[in-house]
Amino acid sequence: MVAPSLKLQDLIEEIRGAKTQAQEREVIQKECAHIRASFRDGDPVHRHRQLAKLLYVHMLGYPAHFGQMECLKLIASSRFTDKRVGYLGAMLLLDERHDAHLLITNSIKNDLSQGIQPVQGLALCTLSTMGSAEMCRDLAPEVEKLLLQPSPYLRKKAILTAVHMIRKVPELSSVFLPPCVHLLHERHHGILLGTITLITELCERSPAALKHFRKVVPQLVQILRTLVTTGYSTEHSISGVSDPFLQVQILRLLRILGRNHEESSETMNDLLAQVATNTDTSRNAGNAVLFETVLTIMDIHSAAGLRVLAVNILGRFLLNSDRNIRYVALTSLLRLVQSDHSAVQRHRPTVVDCLQETDASLSRRALELSLALVNSSNVRAMMQELQAFLESCPPDLRADCASGILLAAERFAPTKRWHIDTILHVLTTAGTHVRDDAVANLTQLIGGAQELHAYSVRRLYNALAEDISQQPLVQVAAWCIGEYGDLLLEGNCEEIEPLQVDEEEVLALLEKVLQSHMSLPATRGYALTALMKLSTRLQGDNNRIRQVVSIYRSCLDVELQQRAVEYDTLFQKYDHMRAAILEKMPLVERDGPQADEEAKQSKEAAQLSEAAPAPTESQASQLLDLLDLLDRASGDAQHPPPLDPSPGGALVYLLDLPCAPPPPAPIPDLKVFEREGVQLNLSFIRPPENPALLLITITATNSSEGDVTNFICQAAVPKSLQLQLQAPSGNTVPARGGLPITQLFRILNPNKAPLRLKLRLTYNHFHQSVQEIFEVNNLPVESWQ
Amino acid sequence: MIKFFLMVNKQGQTRLSKYYEHVDINKRTLLETEVIKSCLSRSNEQCSFIEYKDFKLIYRQYAALFIVVGVNDTENEMAIYEFIHNFVEVLDEYFSRVSELDVSFFNTVFHGTWQAHSSPYQESIDEPPKICSALEPQQACFSPDSSFKGAASTTPIY
Numbered sequence: 001m002v003a004p005s006l007k008l009q010d011l012i013e014e015i016r017g018a019k020t021q022a023q024e025r026e027v028i029q030k031e032c033a034h035i036r037a038s039f040r041d042g043d044p045v046h047r048h049r050q051l052a053k054l055l056y057v058h059m060l061g062y063p064a065h066f067g068q069m070e071c072l073k074l075i076a077s078s079r080f081t082d083k084r085v086g087y088l089g090a091m092l093l094l095d096e097r098h099d100a101h102l103l104i105t106n107s108i109k110n111d112l113s114q115g116i117q118p119v120q121g122l123a124l125c126t127l128s129t130m131g132s133a134e135m136c137r138d139l140a141p142e143v144e145k146l147l148l149q150p151s152p153y154l155r156k157k158a159i160l161t162a163v164h165m166i167r168k169v170p171e172l173s174s175v176f177l178p179p180c181v182h183l184l185h186e187r188h189h190g191i192l193l194g195t196i197t198l199i200t201e202l203c204e205r206s207p208a209a210l211k212h213f214r215k216v217v218p219q220l221v222q223i224l225r226t227l228v229t230t231g232y233s234t235e236h237s238i239s240g241v242s243d244p245f246l247q248v249q250i251l252r253l254l255r256i257l258g259r260n261h262e263e264s265s266e267t268m269n270d271l272l273a274q275v276a277t278n279t280d281t282s283r284n285a286g287n288a289v290l291f292e293t294v295l296t297i298m299d300i301h302s303a304a305g306l307r308v309l310a311v312n313i314l315g316r317f318l319l320n321s322d323r324n325i326r327y328v329a330l331t332s333l334l335r336l337v338q339s340d341h342s343a344v345q346r347h348r349p350t351v352v353d354c355l356q357e358t359d360a361s362l363s364r365r366a367l368e369l370s371l372a373l374v375n376s377s378n379v380r381a382m383m384q385e386l387q388a389f390l391e392s393c394p395p396d397l398r399a400d401c402a403s404g405i406l407l408a409a410e411r412f413a414p415t416k417r418w419h420i421d422t423i424l425h426v427l428t429t430a431g432t433h434v435r436d437d438a439v440a441n442l443t444q445l446i447g448g449a450q451e452l453h454a455y456s457v458r459r460l461y462n463a464l465a466e467d468i469s470q471q472p473l474v475q476v477a478a479w480c481i482g483e484y485g486d487l488l489l490e491g492n493c494e495e496i497e498p499l500q501v502d503e504e505e506v507l508a509l510l511e512k513v514l515q516s517h518m519s520l521p522a523t524r525g526y527a528l529t530a531l532m533k534l535s536t537r538l539q540g541d542n543n544r545i546r547q548v549v550s551i552y553r554s555c556l557d558v559e560l561q562q563r564a565v566e567y568d569t570l571f572q573k574y575d576h577m578r579a580a581i582l583e584k585m586p587l588v589e590r591d592g593p594q595a596d597e598e599a600k601q602s603k604e605a606a607q608l609s610e611a612a613p614a615p616t617e618s619q620a621s622q623l624l625d626l627l628d629l630l631d632r633a634s635g636d637a638q639h640p641p642p643l644d645p646s647p648g649g650a651l652v653y654l655l656d657l658p659c660a661p662p663p664p665a666p667i668p669d670l671k672v673f674e675r676e677g678v679q680l681n682l683s684f685i686r687p688p689e690n691p692a693l694l695l696i697t698i699t700a701t702n703s704s705e706g707d708v709t710n711f712i713c714q715a716a717v718p719k720s721l722q723l724q725l726q727a728p729s730g731n732t733v734p735a736r737g738g739l740p741i742t743q744l745f746r747i748l749n750p751n752k753a754p755l756r757l758k759l760r761l762t763y764n765h766f767h768q769s770v771q772e773i774f775e776v777n778n779l780p781v782e783s784w785q
Numbered sequence: 786m787i788k789f790f791l792m793v794n795k796q797g798q799t800r801l802s803k804y805y806e807h808v809d810i811n812k813r814t815l816l817e818t819e820v821i822k823s824c825l826s827r828s829n830e831q832c833s834f835i836e837y838k839d840f841k842l843i844y845r846q847y848a849a850l851f852i853v854v855g856v857n858d859t860e861n862e863m864a865i866y867e868f869i870h871n872f873v874e875v876l877d878e879y880f881s882r883v884s885e886l887d888v889s890f891f892n893t894v895f896h897g898t899w900q901a902h903s904s905p906y907q908e909s910i911d912e913p914p915k916i917c918s919a920l921e922p923q924q925a926c927f928s929p930d931s932s933f934k935g936a937a938s939t940t941p942i943y
Contacts, residue, residue, distance in 0.1 A: 012890055059802055061814040088896055095807050129805075238871065248864045288863035295861075323832035328862060359831040 006031065008052045015060075028057050039070050047074055048085040055085075055092055068093050068100050075107045083111075083119060087126045096132040105135050112142040120146065121157050128161040136165040140172050147179050152188045159183070159194030166201045173202050173209055184219055189236055189243055192223070196249045203256050210257070217257055217264045221271045224250045228275055239283040247275070251292040258300035265301040272297055276309055284324070287317070291328050298336055311336065311343040318350045323359055330354065330365035337372045348373050352382070355389045363389075364397055371404040379412040383422055391429050399433040402426050406438055416449045420456055424473075428463055431470025439472045443479050447585070457484040461501065465509060469518045475526045478513060481506060482530025483584060485537040503540050507531070511548055521557050528552060528560060532567045536582045539730060541739035546571050575742055576683055576697030579729070667782045673772065677704025678733070678765060680713075682776065684783045694755070694783055696745040702733040704765070711741055711763040718756050722748040755784035787865075788840055788855040792888060792895075793821045795849045800888040801895050824851050834862050845869045850885050 006014070011031055018024035035050045051070050058064035067089060074086025094101040104126070111123040124146070127139060143165065146158040162176045176198065183195040199216075202209040227242055227250075236243040258265040275293050280286045290313060297310040314336070317329035333351070337344045351373065354366035367389070374382045383405065390401045405426055413419035423442050426434065446456045457480045464477035481488060488501055513519055513527040532549065535542040549571065552564035570578050673680035678700065685695040702708045711731045717723045728743035749755065757776040762769065789808070792801040799817050808816065823835055824844045835842040840855040843865045852869050856862070876883040876895070888895060 009890055016889065058810075059799060061799075061810060063810060097807065238867065244867060245864060248861055252861075284863060285867050288861060288867050291863055292861050323830065324834060324863060324866065327832045327834055359827075361832055361835060 006034075006053070008049060008056065011053050012056065028060070028062055032057065032062070036066055039066065044073075044077070048079075048082045051085050051089050055089055058092060064093060065098075068098065072100070072103055072107070075104060075111075080118065083122060087122045091126050091129045095130050101130065101132060102134060105138055108135070109139060109142060112139065112146065117151060117154055120154055124154070124157040124161045128157070128164040131161075131164060131168065133168045136169045136172065140165060140169075140175050144175055144179070147176075147183070152186075152191055155183075156188075156190040156194050159191065159198055163194070163198050163201050166198070166205065170205045173206055177202060177209060177212065180213075181216060184216060184223075189246055193246050193249055196220075196246070196253050200249070200253050200256060203253070214257055214261065214264055217254070217267050220250055220254060220257075221267060224254075224275065225271060228278055239285045240280050241283070241285040241289060244285040244289050247289045248292045251275075251289070251296050255296040255299045258296070260301070262301055268296075268300065269303055269306060272302070273306060273309065276313060284322075287320075287322075287325055291317075291325075291332070294332060298332070298339075307340060308343060311340060311347070315347040315350065318347060318354065323357075323362060326354065326357075327359075327362055327365065330362065330369055334365065334369050334372065337369065341375075344369075345373060345375075345378075348378065348382075352385050355385065360394060360397075363393065364400075367393075367397060367401055367404070371408060374408045374412060376412045376414075379408065379414065380418070383409065387422070387425055387429070390426065395433075398430045402430045402434045406434065406441075410441070416445070417452055417455065420445060420449065420452060421459075424456075424459060424463065427470060427473040427476065428467070431473045434472050439475050442476050446476075446480060447483075453484045454487040454490070456480060457488045461488055461506070461509075464513075468509075468513050468516055471518075471520050471523050474513055474519065474523050478510065478523070478526040478530040481510065482526075482533035482537075485530075485534045489538070503538050504544075506534065506538075507544050510534070514548065514552075521559060524557070524560055525563060528563055528567070532570070533582045535571075536579050536729075541730075541734060542571070543739055575699065575740075576685070576695075576744065579726075579742075579744065667780050670776070670778060670780070672759065672776045673761065673774065675770070675772070676765065678702050678708055678763070680759075680761070684780065686782070692748055692750040692752075694747040694749060696747065696757075696783075698743050698745070698759075699740050700733055700742075701737070701740040702735060703737055705735050706766040707735050707738070708733040709764045710769075712761070713743055714760045715745060716758040716760075717747060718753060720749075720751055720753045721755070724748075749784050752785060755779050786857050786859065788857060789816075790855075791817060791820065791851075791853045793817060793851050793853065794885060795821075795825065795851070797821050800850065800885065803896070820853055820855070821851060824853060833866060843869070845873075847873060848885065850888065 011027075014027050015024055018027055031053060035054055038046065038050050047070060051067055051074060054064050054067045054070075058067075071086050071089035071093060074082040075090065077083065077086070090101075090104055094104070108123045108127055111119050114120065124143070127135065127143075131139070143158050143161050146154055147162065149155055149158070165172050166176060180195055180199050180202070183191060184199075186192055186195070199209075199213055203213055224247060227247055230242060233242055236246075238244055241247070254264075254268055258268055272293055276290065276297075279289050279293075281290055294310045294313055297306050302310075311333075314329045314333050317325045318333075320326060320329075330351070333344055333347070348370075351366055351369050355363060355370060357363045357366065367386075370382065370386060386401065386405050386408075390398065390405065393401055406423060409419055409422045413422070420442070423438070423445070427438070427442075446452065449456070460473075460477035460480045463473060464481075468474050485506060488506065489503060510527050510531050514524055514531075519527070528549070531545050535545045546568070549564050549567045552560055553568055555561045555564060570581065574581075667684040667686065669681055669683040671679060671681050679702075681699045681701070683697050683699070685697075687693055687695065698713060700708070700711060700713070709732050711728075711733060713728070715723060715725065724746040726744040726746070728741050730739075730741050733739070733741055747755070757779065759772075759774060759776060761772040764770070786805070788804070788806055790801075790803045790805075791799065793799050797818055799814075802813070802817065804813070820837065820842060823837060823842070824846075827835070833844055835844070837855070840857065841860070841862060842853055842855055843862050844851055844853040845866065846852075852873070854865055854869060856865060873883075876887075880887050880891075
């Protein structure tokens with residue numbers, strides 16, 4: 001026993017009365033249960049009511065698939081009420097994916113041939129909404145018959161059904177093509193509109209139809225002309241424009257017919273000009289027609305004057321106060337900018353003004369258009385505007401804006417300095433939104449602009465000092481400070497105000513970057529490397545740097561840890577090579593960082609391989625080394641076994657760093673001088689690629705209580721040898737094991753003459769000036785043989 | 786081509802919806818909420834065309850009701866904008882000062898009107914009175930209010 005069912009009205013009232021979602025769900029579920037029961041019982045009288053309720057519930061988002069069969073039953077019934085709801089249900093619930101839909105075909109067929117207009121209308125509507133390909137094929141003849149009926153109501157619907165059929169089954173175009181030309185002669189606007197839609201569909205789908213319908217262009221032109229020139233007609237006028245929808249549709253068809261076809265385009269030219277000038281643009285309807293006209297002019301082979309007219313119309317739209325119109329104008333100008341660049345340039349100021357819009361859609365379009373309008377003559381002004389926009393624009397546009405500015409700067413930069421400035425500005429304002437390769441590009445750019453090194457490093461330092469949160473900026477700044485730190489400390493640079501920068505400040509800043517939680521691991525890597533490079537560029541002692549580096553030896557990030565350990569080893573064991581390794585980088589190829597890596601890797605590989613020939617000189621000591629991995633005295637610990645000189649051998653030594661450059665020289669260090677805690681050590685390197693060359697690094701250390709100042713070391717060798725002294729790392733050795741001074745000697749010994757070396761030292765120690773001259777004996781034989 | 790047509794009120798309740806491409810039923814509610822959110826977040830000064838995924842949305846607000854039409858790229862937005870207004874004018878004629886309540890209660894009537902107004906393709910355009918008069922005989926049979934029966938008038942109400 002089923003409770004008396006609710007009317008649709010009552011159900012809606014109940015649903016509206018529900019205060020919460022849960023309540024609403026309850027009501028609906030209860031009602032659905034009723035509906036299901038009623039369907040099961042097969043009550044024919046109230047079926048349409050139940051289905052109507054079901055459709056309402058379906059619209060709210062609840063499942064309603066159990067009503068599908070009921071739709072069929074209702075359609076088959078003879079009452080109009082039933083049919084109405086049944087067809088509506090079919091439109092909403094059935095579609096191609098359900099097999100049930102084919103069952104309606106027969107009902108539709110019957111209804112179509114019945115001759116009762118409302119019923120036929122319903123059937124056509126349903127067919128045009130959810131007709132599948134099979135249904136369309138079956139019912140095409142019926143629809144075609146209805147196309148020729150006298151009643152405009154039915155013909156309109158039949159035409160629209162034909163449109164749908166063409167979409168689903170393009171082969172049916174042969175069926176529907178013949179009536180079209182005939183239908184164009186109708187006066188009824190509904191039929192005309194439908195016909196034009198049908199022709200549009202046909203032309204879009206088949207080139208043969210396109211050719212066929214080019215013949216009707218004059219007729220279309222005539223229809224449109226009549227529409228435009230007739231005065232006000234109550235029947236079809238919408239805010240002063242007579243049937244704008246039909247006009248728009250005709251214009252669209254003309255566009256399709258005139259594309260790539262000279263003759264048709266010519267026929268249309270006058271008409272388009274007429275429409276463009278005569279349409280009243282005070283209301284939206286007129287503007288809609290005008291917009292379609294502009295689109296058509298752009299697409300066909302129109303006369304030059306006509307195109308200029310189109311661009312001017314769009315320019316006028318841009319000045320309109322209605323935002324909708326400005327939006328469509330910007331969109332169309334974007335399409336035009338490729339083909340008519342100069343015409344659009346004239347409207348550049350207006351476009352740039354649109355950047356200030358608060359509306360997101362508008363500003364996005366304006367941004368795209370502005371970026372497209374940048375060329376070499378207006379680049380400076382445009383960049384200024386765009387940069388101002390970047391500062392104030394909403395976040396979702398920032399990335400596009402930033403990359404657009406960078407691209408445009410790359411293409412049209414008038415000077416390098418301007419280019420660097422622009423990129424710098426973008427990095428400071430929108431650093432987090434730039435693309436990853438911006439960093440690489442900027443470093444490459446700065447590296448290439450020699451004269452701007454001082455300027456760039458200074459500006460980057462200032463920017464970094466203010467804000468260390470923008471990662472790309474921090475990376476570039478760290479790189480520059482590392483490379484050109486000496487220029488930064490020099491203090492004078494013509495291009496910007498002189499700034500006194502202290503060494504300590506620079507180091508403190510880099511440390512801050514290292515420690516900041518905002519820094520990405522990559523940024524930290526940059527900062528650490530920069531610190532290392534500064535150890536050779538700065539005059540002061542390297543204690544602070546060494547401290548920082550040694551802290552990071554135990555960092556959790558593997559990459560940082562590896563770097564820190566390598567750098568620390570550089571300080572401790574290979575101090576003599578530090579200057580050479582940390583020299584200024586040469587300008588890299590366009591593929592910047594990759595070439596970098598390769599250069600580094602090849603350098604390391606060369607060093608690994610030069611280890612191989614060196615061992616021939618001290619086989620005995622090597623055998624001992626193989627057993628004693630921690631032997632540091634000879635510095636041979638990293639030697640790969642002589643039979644396996646490839647880098648793979650280095651991996652055997654787990655305690656060693658696989659990438660650290662192993663010392664090629666087996667020649668032991670020599671202590672040559674000692675006085676009151678001041679010690680002088682010599683270490684020797686014979687690079688294998690140049691057997692005549694000997695590199696000696698002298699290291700002066702101070703373990704006493706007093707500083708050593710004004711330390712100068714000079715050397716002399718026999719005449720057959722050539723000596724070259726390089727600049728020392730400093731001339732002060734602080735007390736108690738302070739940072740030692742290192743100096744590199746290069747000795748060329750092509751004749752392998754015996755090496756003799758005389759040294760002269762002068763320095764101040766304990767407020768006394770000391771001068772020492774002595775010859776170095778016990779020079780190892782390997783240093784000159 | 787029109788992809789869908791929605792009438793949603795400010796609270797996000799859908800009063801009328803019609804989809805011309807198949808969209809899963811659970812996706813529909815999601816779509817509707819997102820659409821109404823983007824429409825609600827716009828102020829009066831902003832333009833009526835929004836880009837949403839691969840549709841363009843054209844919306845118009847009438848009191849507390851938003852009428853949103855989703856179209857693909859080939860449509861003339863301003864023509865659709867005009868069209869929405871035309872549709873509302875038809876409804877106004879038929880219901881004599883239509884309101885949201887009418888939309889809620891005469892939901893199926895609206896379907897019919899929309900159907901007559903615009904089949905799958907954006908179409909239409911007979912002037913409002915003629916449409917109304919054509920509608921009445923059909924709607925009469927199925928509006929629950931029986932006083933309409935037999936009141937099939939064919940003269941323009943203009």
